[in-house]
Each structure stands twice: as C-alpha cells, then as structure tokens.
Amino acid sequence: MNKFFFVLCLVLVFSFSTVQAQNYSTHKVKEGETIESIAEKYLVKPSDIYALNPDAKKELRINSVLIIPKSKAAEPPKITVIRELDGFKKHRTKKRQTLFSLSQQYNISIEDIKKHNKFLYAEPLRKGDKLRIPIYKEIEVEEEDKLTKEYTVLPKEGKWRIAYKFGITVAELEELNPDMGEVLQEGQILKVPNIGDEEEAQVDETYSYYKVLPKEGFYRLKIKLGLEQEELEALNPILKEGGLKAGMILKVPYSNYADGTTGLGLERINLVDSIIDFNTKHIAIMLPFRLNRVDFDSLPDARKSIEKDPYLDASLDFHSGVLMAVDSLKTLGISLKVDVYDTKNELSRVKDIIKENDFENIDAVIGPLTPGNFEEAASELRKFNTPIISPIGTKLKLYDNVFQSRPSNDLLKTRVVNFVKSDTLLSNIIVISDAKHKEVSDDIKREFNRAKQIQSRKDKEDKDMYFVTRDDIQSELKPGKNIVFLETQDAGFVSSVTSILAASIQKENVLEGKEAIDIVLVTTNSNSAFEGDEVDNTHLSDLQFHFATMSRTYNENDNNAFVKKYADVYNVTPNNRAVKGFDLTMDVVLRLVSAENLYMSVKKAPLTEYVENKFAYKKKLFGGYYNNTVYLVKYDDLTIVEVKQ
Structure with a gap:
C-alpha cells in the first residue's frame, strides 16, 4: 500500500512538472548575479521574477533556485479586439420588443443595455420606455501579459483608496512601490496588480471605509462596526475568497459604528456657509390637498371643507412652511424651481403624476405624506434614482432612494x-x-x-x-x-x-x-x-x-426670524406642521446646493439643525437613509428646554 502511494505521488509530481515546464524554467543563482542581470538573461522583467519569487525581494542567496517565467520576447504579440464606447442612440420601446430582441438588433449584450438604463435592474421592459443604446467601435490592441500595470494617481487620492480599488492591502501597495512616499501626488505613476477594469472596486462616497487592524477577526469587527460576518462579506466579496487580512480596506455603511450615540457628538454644519452650486435646483412637493373635495361656492363653505378634511388641513400647514422656505432660499441667491402636486391621497393619482411628468431630472421629491402613497412614489422613482424624502413616516420601506426624516420611536x-x-x-x-x-x-x-x-x-x-x-x-x-x-x-x-x-x-x-x-x-x-x-x-x-x-418647540422669546415673518404673513404663529415644512425644505435644498447631490450631502453634512428639527442621516446597510438624531428636553420652570450633554 505504501509503495503504491509513493509511486502515485511521483506520477502526480512528474505530471505537474511537465505541465509547468511549458511556461516556466528554473535558474540557480551564482555569485555576483542580480535580479536585473538574471531578468536580462532570460528576456523577462525583474517584476516578473519577483512575482513568482517574493522572498527574492528581501535577499538573493547564492545557490538558491528561482522560478523564471517563459519570455514573451520571441513570440509575436497577441492582438486583442476591444470595444470602446462611441456614444448613444435613443430608442423608444415598441410592442413585443424584449431585452433579448434589442440585444440582437443592436449587436450588444443585455447587460450593456441594463448598464446604461439602470431602471431595468428593478423594472421590466415596457412599451414606450426611452432607452439609451450604447454604440461601440472596435479597436485592435497588442495584448500585454503582465502581472502589474501602471496606474496614475487621481486628485486627492490616497494609498487606502488605491489599495481598495485593486484588492490589496496598503502594505502590499507599498511593497510594489517602495519609493512611492508617504503622501501621494496627483499624476504620480504607481505599479498595481494587472486586473481588468471591470474588476476594480469603485470607491462609493456614500459609504465609509475601514482598515483592518492586526489580529482583528470578525468578532472584533462586529463589536466595533456592529456588522455580522455575512453583512461584511456581502459588502466585500473578497472576504469570501481570501478571508480577513491585516491592512485590507473594508467597505462599511457610512458612520456605521456601534456606539448608540443617536447623533451625539456630531458637529452641526451650517449649510448656508457651504453653498457651492448656484445652478437652478428642481424639487417637487407631493401632498394630499384633495382640492376636488373643497366647496368653493362661498368662503364659509370653503372654510368648512378645510376644517372637515384633516388631509387638506395638514397639507396647507406644511405647504405654508414650504413657501416660507422657498422665499428664504431666494434671499440666499439660490435659484429654485418647485412643482407642487395634489396626490388626492390616491395611489392611482401618484402613479399618474410620475408617469405624466419628467421626474428623472428632478433633484428631490418631498412627500407624499401617507405611507401607502409614499411607498408607491418611492418605488416608481427608484428607477430614476431620484431621492424622495418622507416628512412624517417612521416605518417606511427604505428603498435606496428613500430619506426618512422623522426619527423612529x-x-x-x-x-x-x-x-x-x-x-x-x-x-x-x-x-x-x-x-x-x-x-x-x-x-x-x-x-x-x-x-x-x-x-x-x-x-x-x-x-x-x-x-x-x-x-x-x-x-x-x-x-x-x-x-x-x-x-x-x-x-x-x-x-x-x-x-x-x-x-x-x-x-x-x-x-x-x-x-x-x-x-x-x-x-x-x-x-x-x-x-x-x-x-x-x-x-x-x-x-x-x-x-x-423628534422636534423641540421653538421659544417665542428667541425672536426667531422665521416665526416673526410667518406671523406677519399669516397673522398666526406657525404650528409644528408648518415648521416641519420650513425646516425640511431648507435642509433638502441647502444639501443640494452644498454637495454633488442629496446622497453625497449625507457625508458632507453629518448634522444640520433649523427652527425645531435637526437631521443626521445614516444609511441602512442595504437600503436608504434614516434620521438618526433626536432632542432630549426637560421641563424647567414651566418651560421646555433642551438638555445639553
């Protein structure tokens, strides 16, 4: 039995060696030789030898045996045909057309169509859909078989970003580039693993990134980050292949640290001082006015209609705050287009509003108020990646485009x-x-x-x-x-x-x-x-x-500019619904003009505060954003005051 096992091992080793000999050879190091001289002898690059013999980086010993890759110098270059995006063609879907038929018609893959029409990842193809069909041109290039390639450092790009992008640790990046320096410069050329562009991990600014410390396992990361191993692997698929390594960069939800602070210790940002974009912003307000139920025959009849309809009453209060915010934003030099829609508190009306109007180019939507209508709107707008903000909902289905502004119970x-x-x-x-x-x-x-x-x-x-x-x-x-x-x-x-x-x-x-x-x-x-x-x-x-x-009561003695102006316009002090309309509209628009978009503003403005409300959004692991801050208040001499900690 032992002899049979020994013979079998020899056969396997011989078979393996025969295969390997086709692509590699060996070299016994002699006195005075260097990696450079050996590479020149075999017509390969030093980096090719280092890739197969990592110990040679530390010390090149006499009589040690190196694995030498087969030289490509004598071989004719391999020609590869690549496709380069050359523009787009517009296409309106006709009856009976499918993604497969379109892929055949335009000689592209179904994935190519979805990639440039992202709503198709969540929705089926429908008649009348407007598509962008990518047009490619073919280019012949010489294929280079290299283990590393050159990479040009982008503006404000640090070591951890590049390491994350190419799936290596910061230490491994430094080994490939021993002279890279501590601080990278824009335009600097680095060596990185030669992986395909599609394999490069993209840094998502709506997430945070964490560097794994020595001896840190999944249990310690759960305590520190509040994430299970399965959740970390879902965000970082490389963990399933190679496990945790010290120095590797992990993608984690923004501010996802298990500290339970509920917004404590965050620095309040005054977005009025952070405005960078004066281009016109386009927002939509969706409220259940139900104006079709109002009796306009006389002023008393109209007043009775308003008093009897709680949806109309709440919508008018909220809308009055929105109008005050729009006026205040204009004084700041912000150009704003506002569309106001009456949802009538009907799902069918919500669908029609979105279908009949161009919501793909709207920067943000506030409302609807009721949970059912809001979920319908959020689901429809998801295909456009249009952010939608709920003024009052607490148990919402957090799609990735949803912002829940009201903190949970x-x-x-x-x-x-x-x-x-x-x-x-x-x-x-x-x-x-x-x-x-x-x-x-x-x-x-x-x-x-x-x-x-x-x-x-x-x-x-x-x-x-x-x-x-x-x-x-x-x-x-x-x-x-x-x-x-x-x-x-x-x-x-x-x-x-x-x-x-x-x-x-x-x-x-x-x-x-x-x-x-x-x-x-x-x-x-x-x-x-x-x-x-x-x-x-x-x-x-x-x-x-x-x-x-969730909101503190403003103090009338503070002489708040909003409260004073509201009283001058409407001859009454604003209730909490009017204040919420003002605060939420101010926050949404100021976030839009102080960041690239509403999603990016979450990181730039961790905590904002207005008359009665404050907003500190956190991203759900696989979903949208929720307000993670509340006020702690107390009764003090018959007055409600905020408790500072």
Whole structure:
C-alpha cells in the first residue's frame, strides 16, 4: 500500500512538472548575479521574477533556485479586439420588443443595455420606455501579459483608496512601490496588480471605509462596526475568497459604528456657509390637498371643507412652511424651481403624476405624506434614482432612494435609556406602567436589572383601573436621587402619578432628621397624555420631567426670524406642521446646493439643525437613509428646554 502511494505521488509530481515546464524554467543563482542581470538573461522583467519569487525581494542567496517565467520576447504579440464606447442612440420601446430582441438588433449584450438604463435592474421592459443604446467601435490592441500595470494617481487620492480599488492591502501597495512616499501626488505613476477594469472596486462616497487592524477577526469587527460576518462579506466579496487580512480596506455603511450615540457628538454644519452650486435646483412637493373635495361656492363653505378634511388641513400647514422656505432660499441667491402636486391621497393619482411628468431630472421629491402613497412614489422613482424624502413616516420601506426624516420611536426610547445610563451617581430606578405598557416596563427592567416595577391596579374582572396608591409609590422611593419611568398613554394615570410623585419630593431637614428625596421623571414615549388638561405642568416642572422628542418647540422669546415673518404673513404663529415644512425644505435644498447631490450631502453634512428639527442621516446597510438624531428636553420652570450633554 505504501509503495503504491509513493509511486502515485511521483506520477502526480512528474505530471505537474511537465505541465509547468511549458511556461516556466528554473535558474540557480551564482555569485555576483542580480535580479536585473538574471531578468536580462532570460528576456523577462525583474517584476516578473519577483512575482513568482517574493522572498527574492528581501535577499538573493547564492545557490538558491528561482522560478523564471517563459519570455514573451520571441513570440509575436497577441492582438486583442476591444470595444470602446462611441456614444448613444435613443430608442423608444415598441410592442413585443424584449431585452433579448434589442440585444440582437443592436449587436450588444443585455447587460450593456441594463448598464446604461439602470431602471431595468428593478423594472421590466415596457412599451414606450426611452432607452439609451450604447454604440461601440472596435479597436485592435497588442495584448500585454503582465502581472502589474501602471496606474496614475487621481486628485486627492490616497494609498487606502488605491489599495481598495485593486484588492490589496496598503502594505502590499507599498511593497510594489517602495519609493512611492508617504503622501501621494496627483499624476504620480504607481505599479498595481494587472486586473481588468471591470474588476476594480469603485470607491462609493456614500459609504465609509475601514482598515483592518492586526489580529482583528470578525468578532472584533462586529463589536466595533456592529456588522455580522455575512453583512461584511456581502459588502466585500473578497472576504469570501481570501478571508480577513491585516491592512485590507473594508467597505462599511457610512458612520456605521456601534456606539448608540443617536447623533451625539456630531458637529452641526451650517449649510448656508457651504453653498457651492448656484445652478437652478428642481424639487417637487407631493401632498394630499384633495382640492376636488373643497366647496368653493362661498368662503364659509370653503372654510368648512378645510376644517372637515384633516388631509387638506395638514397639507396647507406644511405647504405654508414650504413657501416660507422657498422665499428664504431666494434671499440666499439660490435659484429654485418647485412643482407642487395634489396626490388626492390616491395611489392611482401618484402613479399618474410620475408617469405624466419628467421626474428623472428632478433633484428631490418631498412627500407624499401617507405611507401607502409614499411607498408607491418611492418605488416608481427608484428607477430614476431620484431621492424622495418622507416628512412624517417612521416605518417606511427604505428603498435606496428613500430619506426618512422623522426619527423612529425606537430611537426616542434609546435616547432616554442612554440618558439614564449616563448618570454617574447610583440612583434608585422605578418603572411605573399600566397593563398595556407591561412589555415596555419589562424592557426597561432588562436595561436596569435593579429597577423596581409598579403596575397599575386592576379590578375584579382583571381590567386596568389606571390607578396606583400613594403607598405603592412611596414604599419604593429612597433618600437621594430617584429616577422614575412613567409608561402610559392615559392622561388620568399621568395626572394621578405625577401628583403623588410631586408631593413625595422632600428637602433635607437636619433638625427633623429628614433626608432629601429627589425625583426625576422620565418616559420613553412622550405622547398627548402628558400634555392633557388634567396634568399639572407645575408638577412636571417640579419633577424635572425628561423626554426625547423628534422636534423641540421653538421659544417665542428667541425672536426667531422665521416665526416673526410667518406671523406677519399669516397673522398666526406657525404650528409644528408648518415648521416641519420650513425646516425640511431648507435642509433638502441647502444639501443640494452644498454637495454633488442629496446622497453625497449625507457625508458632507453629518448634522444640520433649523427652527425645531435637526437631521443626521445614516444609511441602512442595504437600503436608504434614516434620521438618526433626536432632542432630549426637560421641563424647567414651566418651560421646555433642551438638555445639553
């Protein structure tokens, strides 16, 4: 058996050597020889020898054996016919035409058609589609069989970009170019792996890039970047082939670090100071005015129509803010074209609007308001890669062209929990909730395992009474600082609990032997129950009530220019819908004129802020963008103020 195995190995080795001998030879190094002299002898390049003998870079030893590639010098050059793009031809799709028939008609591949008509990756070919058909010219070139090629450094291009582009580490790039220097210069010529243009990885400015550190594995990257191995491999297919290597560059979602800061620590950018593009920008506003339902026979009838239709009322408020923003942008010298469409809150109308108008050349779309209409518009505009911004949606399908401007409820909860966690003093934590919010209470308990839970009382039929006794609460309070979570949507429950808590605050009295009891009230979901007439705002102020909110209330004493001008034009102070219309329009347009497009602005302007709203967009791993910042505010002397951290 052993002899048979030995003979088999010899046969395999001999067979392999015979094949290799066709393309390579060997050379035993003699005293005084150099790689250059050996390369000249065999009519090859030194780099060709180094590619097959990497150890020779460090030291060329006498009597060592080198593998020498077969010289191409004596062979006639190979001629390759390549196709070069020479322009485009317009084509309108006719009935029964398919991608295959078009590829046959124009002698190009189906992939060539899709490449220059990107909407076809997501949508089927339809009659009437306007296509750009690439026209190629054929060029004969001599084929060079080289392991490396020359690369010209582009403006502002650093080592990591070039290394990423050619799938090598920065250290490997430096080995190929020992004299490249620390800082690359525009126009500098470098040696890089000779891969095809289609294999070069393109640097996508909407993503971040991370350099793998020594001894860093997938587990450490998950902790640092918040990405599973499968997610990293999906973004960086090279990982599936060669695994992780120190120094390699990984593509990761922009600002995708698992720090849970929800926008904290980001530098606020004033885009008014960053305007670089004064070309006319074209935006569209899509709102459910439903003007077809308004009775215009008389002013009273029209007023009644508006009051009865919540969609029209909300649309008019939002649109009034948009108009104020357009006026403000014009004073900055920005040229703007604005199209306003009435969606009538109908899916069919949304489709017709997009079909009947040129949305391919629109820079951004704001709206529609309702989730169903918004998703329909986002899906239709996706084929044009037209960015679309939702003013109010929170659970949207984040296509890659979608911007969700309203922060999620989970983000509000995270902001409050992180605020409590940041308290360096050891505080007593109590969670008070009704039956409907038991799950929320349990979630908070998991975050703070020493927290005490108090549930609202139930009657004999096990129905929630939205009621707790004074003793229920005071038995859990301790001297010192107490942080109390109140989780409910019942105004009566808020009123009774805050009344008991406010009465339980106790100042220190040394003479009577009383220790101070300080109470800070918080909630992970601030809702209308905390704003009801039953709730005493004095109690909320005494309890330093903290909560997270997607928009802060402007202070009328700040003499805000927008608020003042709005009151002059409409004879009323703006509500939160009007302010959102103003803030969102200002942000979208200023981002357009301060960056190449809305997508690129995410990196250039990480955090922007206006009257009541701020925007810090993050990109979903495979999808669109969501606003990742909220305000933390508190009641202070009957006024709601932002908590600075």
